Amino acid sequence: MAQENPTVKPTQAELTLLNVLWKMGPATVRQVHEVVSQTQKTGYTTVLKILQIMHDKSLVIRDESNRAHVYAAANSQTQTQSSLIKDLISKAFGGSTSKLVMRAIDDSTSEQEINDIRQLLNSLEK
Template sequence: MDKNKTVPTAAELELLKILWKIEPATVRKVHEAVNADHKAAYTTTLKMFQIMHEKGFVKRDESARAHVYTANYSQEQTQSSIIKDMLAKAFGGSKFDLVVRALGDSTSSDEIAEIRGLLDSLEKKTR
């Protein structure tokens, strides 16, 4: 994700999550999926896609009457961008502080074992 771009807002991220599952898609198709969870006006969804297009989060195919959208960045790229932004803003760039806060007191033994395995794997790659 371009370093000059902002990260998606919560509302934009909600639409991107839907788009990643069903893309390419028209605004109408995404709007129907949004309405399955909660009521929203079609014009609101349309305006959000226009804004996301201006920000560079989505691409728009204008060759048909109904514009077809695809995400400009993968879910993984977007998640990485959000984490980098949060890391810089909330944790002063400290990955350690981020992990400590994320794990907190509610981490299960199974999750700890999975994380330990991941850390071991990452450590082997850096050797």
């Protein structure tokens, strides 16, 4: 199922639809539109067109066996996030993961988040 294509990065609109598909699983255009329209004003045909473009870019797969086509994310949320982070590290942080982490951890990081990060770092050291 995974079509990992590291050169294709989803746009913000595509990420919105991918988040819906990752949460719902395979869904029709109508089902995706219903979820998206709860938080933003988007037309059905706009959702359809974006999903068609995403299919052309191999970001989603499409089951055409029924009258209503069913779309599903081609890659997992983790795979997509990893690809986006690698691209961001390369482009914005000169390939340095530590620079990304230091920039991400600033005064707005909560005490709970810092504790979670500390636990993760401790588990990685073991």
